[in-house]
Amino acid sequence: MTDRNPEAPPEVLFSAVLKPYRSLSPRGFALLLMFVAATCFAGGLLFWSQGYWPITAFFGLDILAVQFAFRMNYRSGRAMEIVEITPDTLTVRRIAPDGKQQDFAFNPYWARFEVDRHPEWGVTRMALTSHGRQLPIGTFLGPDDRDSFAKAFQDALARARAMPDHG
Template sequence: MPYEWTSPPQSTPQTMRLWAHNSLPPRGMAAFVLATFTLISIPVLPLLGSPLLWVLLPFTLAAVWALYAALQFNYRARQISEELFLGEAEARLTRFNPKGDVQEWVCNRYWVQATKYDRDGPIPHYVTLRGQGREVEIGSFLSEEERITLFDDLQRALKR
């Protein structure tokens, strides 16, 4: 599960950390790009010493570079995390965006409500926190099943 309570569920100040799931770690990405380069190079090997090699080589290198650039872009976009703090009197949601900016929402814990929009939100099972005149999303980068579980966990935590 790409979220966890970093404090015991029975304790009063509770903290939950959420992060985007990265199925391909940096080492796996390097191995994949190397394997792709190797496999793309196999048809080019018979052309060694031929002028046709210089015609095909830029295209093969461009394909490998485009694959690497797309994977890097995706990896950077997935560097998003959120932290929910539920104290005695306040609830605070902090979102750390991929570009480095930080967004924060603070509310009196008594007024916080977790809401799940099954079909009305931008994504299925859209989970939000509402309070102090604002409604903020939480865990939008999680999978559908994870958002359902997150909503249940939030309901339990907010009832205490």
């Protein structure tokens, strides 16, 4: 006899939402873009006053290039991974910057969590491996975030393995 209710959702032992870190806030981006625009405008005026007016167009292109680069950076920052461990399932949901989702499911008893560490830089790579499949996780995290995630995830995976009924 089991004491679990079949209609009840499984107990979540661990849940983490992994997102890329972006150090520049949208307000900071606006200030940076205004600074770049003011600098380019001043440079453009200088060249215009010297009679080199065609060069001013290149200053405008600089502003557009900086804006495009940061917009693409912010777009890639919308990617995320949702990692969840229940007694029976380890799931990773990847959400791409365009909103497309991929779900990966593992048995927590059989899944191996591989962590590569460098003596100077800390955790450099994390991956889940099971039955010949390998899934890198947290590739966009910084070293400190990878280290704290790896510790918490390993502890939760050990708790899930210690529970009975692994399917």
